[in-house]
Amino acid sequence: MWCGHQGGCPLHDSRPHVVILGAGYAGFAVARGLGGAPVRATLVNPFPYHYFTTLLHEPIARPRARERISIPLAPYLPPNVRLWLGRAVAIDPEEPAVEVEELVTATRRRAAADYLVVAVGSEPLYFGIPGLEERALAIRDLASGPLIRAHVEHRLARFAAGEERAGARRIVIGGGGYTGVEVAAELAETREDLARAAGLVPSAVEIYLIEAAPTLLPGFDPRLVEYATAFLERAGIRVITGTAIREVTPDRVILADGRKIEAGTVIWTGGVRAHRLVERSGLEVDRRGRALVQRDLTARGY
Ligand SMILES: Cc1cc2nc3c(=O)[nH]c(=O)nc-3n(C[C@H](O)[C@H](O)[C@H](O)COP(=O)(O)OP(=O)(O)OC[C@H]3O[C@@H](n4cnc5c(N)ncnc54)[C@H](O)[C@@H]3O)c2cc1C
Structure with missing residues (x-):
């Protein structure tokens, strides 16, 4: 039996043990919902905070938004839920049991x-496009927005100093x-801020948005698609639709229609799949690695 990282091993505790992996919207809601229930629970998460996944793009423009889009977990957890800081690295659905790599010690415990x-x-889905996974940045967690911004700033500064080719200023x-x-x-x-900091004019910073489908926001209401496209184009974004990214090389993005765009920063927002942990656990999954579940959300076969 595992006792939780805060000590106080409840060997005498006969309440069922619920282990929750992930403190995103779903895991955090489950943890809070178990308050007062006749169970003891352990919430496993790599960070001591819950971040708002839907707002992870905000710190690109406003680095200080980082604080606004996350909240500490501990004050919001009920007394019967412990927080275990670590990353789940394996799931055994038969036992059931989980192996966790602890944040502080990097040791693995079951x-x-x-x-x-x-x-x-989820995690980004790269569709096997050559060079994409190795070379593109993606929105993954709270560090992603500041990382993307820092990457762009770095490329612009090097371009302004004459150390990089013109493509370095293109995103x-x-x-x-x-x-x-x-x-x-x-x-x-x-x-404008990015350009000014590098001593460039705003138009020097070129931003392309590439979508394989015939329009942006595939599947959304056509009026919304039209509005968003016009808004972005007015803001100076170069929108290219109807052609996919075929390859990403160290200094350019090659499109399926043959166009080549020299680029200093590539950001991939083209798809997600379920975290690989789910597939590796042996649970039945679909093409995007999502667990197949029954009406009550229990995994199929369990
Ligand atoms: C920029 C952006 C904008 C979005 N906008 C919208 C929107 O407007 N509307 C909408 O409906 N959806 C939107 N989405 C999708 C939405 O964010 C997801 O559907 C939602 O976050 C899924 O919630 P979740 O709790 O399943 O997973 P997540 O919110 O991804 O949370 C997963 C949690 O698991 C933790 N974790 C990861 N790996 C491990 C591990 N190995 N062990 C333990 N914990 C782990 C993570 O740290 C995280 O806390 C957006 C997504 C992004 C990235």
Whole structure:
């Protein structure tokens, strides 16, 4: 039996043990919902805070938004839920049990559970496009926005110092769904600041948004698509639709229609799949690695 990182091993505790993996919207809601229930629970998360995944693009334009889009977990957890800072690295759905790499010590420990809640979210899906996974930045967690901004600032500074070619001042966003549109809007908003900091004129910072489907925001209401496209174009974003990214090389993005765009920063917002942990656990999954579940959300076969 595992006792939790805060000590006080409840060997005498006969309450069922619920282990929740991930403190995103789903995992955090489960943890809070268990308050007062006749169980003890352990919430496993790599960070001591819950971040608002839908707002992770905001710190690109406003680095200080980082504090506004996250809240500490501990004060919001009920007394019967412990926080275990670490990353789940393996799931054994048969036991059920989970192996966790602890944040502080990097050691791996195993925890047995009576109920296991898998809520580890998603990761980028690269569709096997050559060079994309190695060379593109993506929105993953709270560090992503500041990292993207720092990357752009670095490339612009090097271009301004004459150390890089013209392509270094170009940003290509691959994927024009809602995440890509939001990232493009953030970059448009901060373009003037970025340019000024590097001693460039705003028009020197070129931002491309590439979408394989015939329009941005595939599947959304056509009026919204039209509005968002016009808004971005007015803000100076170069929107290219109807052609996919075929390859990303160290200094350019090659499109399926043959166009080549020299770029200093490539950001991938073109798709997500379920966290690989789910597939590796042996649970039945679909093409995007999402667990197949029954009506009550229990994994198929369990
Ligand atoms: C920029 C952006 C904008 C979006 N906008 C919208 C929108 O407007 N509307 C909408 O409906 N959806 C939107 N989405 C999608 C939405 O964010 C997701 O559907 C939602 O976050 C899924 O919630 P979740 O709790 O399943 O996973 P997540 O919110 O991804 O949370 C997963 C949690 O698991 C943790 N974790 C990861 N790996 C491990 C591990 N190995 N062990 C333990 N914990 C782990 C993470 O740190 C995180 O806390 C957006 C996504 C992005 C990126």
